Amino acid sequence: MPLPLGHAAIGLAAYETVQNSDLRRSRWRTFAFVSLLANLPDVDVILGLLLQGNGNLFHRGPTHSLFFALLAGYIASHLWRLGERIPRLGFPLCFGLIFSHVLADMMFTAASVSLLWPFQLYFSPGFSGWGRVVHAVLFQSIQDVGIIAACGLYIGLLRVARGVCKGQRVPVLISRRRP
Numbered sequence: 001m002p003l004p005l006g007h008a009a010i011g012l013a014a015y016e017t018v019q020n021s022d023l024r025r026s027r028w029r030t031f032a033f034v035s036l037l038a039n040l041p042d043v044d045v046i047l048g049l050l051l052q053g054n055g056n057l058f059h060r061g062p063t064h065s066l067f068f069a070l071l072a073g074y075i076a077s078h079l080w081r082l083g084e085r086i087p088r089l090g091f092p093l094c095f096g097l098i099f100s101h102v103l104a105d106m107m108f109t110a111a112s113v114s115l116l117w118p119f120q121l122y123f124s125p126g127f128s129g130w131g132r133v134v135h136a137v138l139f140q141s142i143q144d145v146g147i148i149a150a151c152g153l154y155i156g157l158l159r160v161a162r163g164v165c166k167g168q169r170v171p172v173l174i175s176r177r178r179p
């Protein structure tokens with residue numbers, strides 16, 4: 001399954017696709033914010049661990065749905081109002097970053113997600129305690145190396161294409177809103 005690094009890589013690739021700015025020149029806060037949104041649905045693992053010591057308790061439930069991506073994307077796109085340190089990203093991008101996680105889970109794993117919650121609900125079976133979750137995050141991220149490499153290659157090619165085409169906008173779908 002894609003782990004935090006894999007999801008972050010997919011999120012960063014999605015960010016570079018729609019943003020006209022280059023992450024190398026962006027502030028680290030944007031980098032962190034994008035990575036956070038791309039991993040947000042897995043907040044259900046933390047919730048399960050805190051409440052019952054079982055990361056699978058709520059995993060792949062409501063937070064892995066279209067509805068959650070829409071709602072959390074909307075909220076995330078307005079968080080900048082709380083302080084100027086919070087990056088200002090538009091709703092389509094925030095939604096896309098969160099939904100990229102759900103799509104990646106659907107594409108790269110056999111286990112179901114609750115895509116159409118509240119009309120559909122799945123939870124990961126079995127038990128996954130603190131030790132297993134921490135071990136997976138720390139030591140199993142290596143299995144995401146293919147995803148990370150593909151995203152890195154894609155970002156590199158995108159930058160080259162934009163450099164070659166200069167004035168022409170190579171797939172920049174959404175302009176960055178500036179405060």
Ligand SMILES: [Zn+2]
Nearest residue numbers: 041042101105
């Ligand atoms: Zn997930």
